[in-house]
Amino acid sequence: DALLPAPQNISIISTNMKHFLTWSPVSIQGETVRYSVEFQGEYERDYANESWIPICECSLITVTVCNITEDISATVPYNLRVRADTGSRRSEWGTLKGFFNRITTYLTPPLMKIIVDGYHLLVELEDLGPAFQFCVLYWKKGQESRMQQKMVKEISSTLHLDTMEAGTEYCVKAQTYVEAINRSSNFSEMQCVRAQG
Amino acid sequence: GELYCSLPNPRNVHFESINMKNVLHWSAPDGTGDGVLYKVKYSVYGVGKWIRKSECRNISRTWCDLSSETADYEEQYYASVKAFLHGMCSDWTETARFSPLTETKIDPPMVSISSTEKSISIILTAPEKWKGSPEEESISLAQVYPGLQYNVSILNKKTKKRWWFSVSNTTLVVPWLEPGTVYCVSAQIHVTTPLLHSAFSKEYCIATLKDK
Amino acid sequence: KLFHFGPCRISMSMNEIRAGFAAIKDNIQGRDPIRTVSILSHPHSLHKIKSSEKCCIIHHLFNFYVDKVFKYCTTEDSYVNRKISSIANSFLSIKRNLAPCHNQNMCKCGQESTEKFKQILTNYRGLNVTSAAMKSLGELDILLDWMEKSR
Numbered sequence: 001d002a003l004l005p006a007p008q009n010i011s012i013i014s015t016n017m018k019h020f021l022t023w024s025p026v027s028i029q030g031e032t033v034r035y036s037v038e039f040q041g042e043y044e045r046d047y048a049n050e051s052w053i054p055i056c057e058c059s060l061i062t063v064t065v066c067n068i069t070e071d072i073s074a075t076v077p078y079n080l081r082v083r084a085d086t087g088s089r090r091s092e093w094g095t096l097k098g099f100f101n102r103i104t105t106y107l108t109p110p111l112m113k114i115i116v117d118g119y120h121l122l123v124e125l126e127d128l129g130p131a132f133q134f135c136v137l138y139w140k141k142g143q144e145s146r147m148q149q150k151m152v153k154e155i156s157s158t159l160h161l162d163t164m165e166a167g168t169e170y171c172v173k174a175q176t177y178v179e180a181i182n183r184s185s186n187f188s189e190m191q192c193v194r195a196q197g
Numbered sequence: 198g199e200l201y202c203s204l205p206n207p208r209n210v211h212f213e214s215i216n217m218k219n220v221l222h223w224s225a226p227d228g229t230g231d232g233v234l235y236k237v238k239y240s241v242y243g244v245g246k247w248i249r250k251s252e253c254r255n256i257s258r259t260w261c262d263l264s265s266e267t268a269d270y271e272e273q274y275y276a277s278v279k280a281f282l283h284g285m286c287s288d289w290t291e292t293a294r295f296s297p298l299t300e301t302k303i304d305p306p307m308v309s310i311s312s313t314e315k316s317i318s319i320i321l322t323a324p325e326k327w328k329g330s331p332e333e334e335s336i337s338l339a340q341v342y343p344g345l346q347y348n349v350s351i352l353n354k355k356t357k358k359r360w361w362f363s364v365s366n367t368t369l370v371v372p373w374l375e376p377g378t379v380y381c382v383s384a385q386i387h388v389t390t391p392l393l394h395s396a397f398s399k400e401y402c403i404a405t406l407k408d409k
Numbered sequence: 410k411l412f413h414f415g416p417c418r419i420s421m422s423m424n425e426i427r428a429g430f431a432a433i434k435d436n437i438q439g440r441d442p443i444r445t446v447s448i449l450s451h452p453h454s455l456h457k458i459k460s461s462e463k464c465c466i467i468h469h470l471f472n473f474y475v476d477k478v479f480k481y482c483t484t485e486d487s488y489v490n491r492k493i494s495s496i497a498n499s500f501l502s503i504k505r506n507l508a509p510c511h512n513q514n515m516c517k518c519g520q521e522s523t524e525k526f527k528q529i530l531t532n533y534r535g536l537n538v539t540s541a542a543m544k545s546l547g548e549l550d551i552l553l554d555w556m557e558k559s560r
Contacts, residue, residue, distance in 0.1 A: 041498035048480050053494050056487050071491055073425050074498030117358055119373035130424070152363065154348060154387060160360040163373045179410070179422040243447025271456050273551070275444055294438045294547070298554055299431075343558075390410070390423055390557050 004028065004091035007035065007064075007082045012096065014105040017131045017178060021058075021066045023094065026084040034060040034085050038093075039068060042076040052081065060085060075181050077101045105178075107185035110134060112174045114191040119163050121170055121193070127155040133177045135184065136161065141169040141192055151177075166197030204287040207235065207259075207278045211292055212267075214301040216338065218327035219267045221253075221276045222260045226287055234281045237261045242273040242294055255281075265329045270297040270341065299391040303338060305398035306347060306384050314406040316372040321347050321364075321384055339367075342388040354379040354402070363387075377407040412559050414464040415517075417510035421503055423553060429495045430549045436489055437482075438547040441540070448532045448545045455555040458525060463559060464507075464516035469526045470552060471504045474545065477533065481542035496549070 007023040026033045037058035044051045058066035077099030084091040115122040134152040171192040176185040205226035213222050237253035253261035267274045273296045280287040307322040323339040339345045349362040355378050381402040386395035479497040533541045
């Protein structure tokens, strides 16, 4: 039997430390094509005879996307490959062009909601998972030079930032920080609120 | 010499540890009623000998406090239990390797609060590491876990709004509150490495003084 | 997080290695029946090493794990193998963080750390390769606990 064509257009979509491998479907008239994915980290390449490790959650799947987040768990270059399989026939491996290193993940500015409760300035931030911290900057409007910073490690709903001077307007912006790759997102849109009084 | 060991083994032999009070627990062997006796031994991982725990020799209860034997939290341990009934015995049954530093449960912090007209002050105290006698030096778990922090929740009983604070030091003062209002405080301990959380303390409520 | 190993200061995250090890700890330690020998912590504990020589020991230990441990720990369980791969690749990442300190001669090896690492190799060679590698992997929490005392 002729070999199946190898999967093409293999690429990575990586946002906020969630990494997905995608590829174009292999179409064979009258047959269900399944796919299997394997990865190879720098360790496997340099110290373990260039071995490949299967991702069992993406073994003989019919969809053309695989969540590889759990396995891309070190900040080193990874190789990834996909193979098509109809049960009776199998393709060569299609390999991602170039390495993937999670340091290139796209970090989105965090969703942020500012709340005033009397003289108190509070912030609500979206929970992006344990890899994320948040750097929150706040200042009295017009006094950008006297910005204050709070690093938020654990997301709980309404986080208390500070107490405000009566009747004063304060502005706030936030960015995410991922310690594992030592990178930050862009800042969110600035939001300004006024204290009571 | 050992008797003929055909008794089923004790089950689920494991350490239960709270603030490094390390107690060995197990369940009776399957199908045995009353009258089963046990003996216990323990070992420091990497050290070549098992040590019998004399206070837990021929006991009928299914726990044994090994806190003083496992007090050095830089070490790791194994413990083992053997059952006896009507002249028969079981095999020794071991725990998994036990690491007090990463496996102990931490109690919630102690919370004491006071208030003025417009502010409340909160003093947080981490629990102490277990100690064998009152005379022994007290060691706070904050010394054992340098990265220890507190998550504090404050609920305004009037507006039903809850605020969260994440603090490293043990005192938190929240100014500019509403006079004559009840606030309820609860706190939790959070250690980042190793990753450990306590439960939240019960809620402590206090009212700010009324406007003069 | 910032770690101080003697004069060497490096920023790194251990959370993922911790989480990876926690997921397979009982499995790996369950494969090590030898209670009476430790590769890392006996007869002398890592905790006895003075701060100034920590960088040397860590440099050697990371090479030890990469060269002599992970590759001999393949199991029949694909989940465990994937976690070992994650830890091994994280070690390479941390080795890269450590390299500047080593290259700038901040990882001086005194007699104490040299003796300690010799002892570790002796303990390792006292067992067959697979048992020694599996025991070393099962002691990863001992290494992590000791390293994190340097925060």
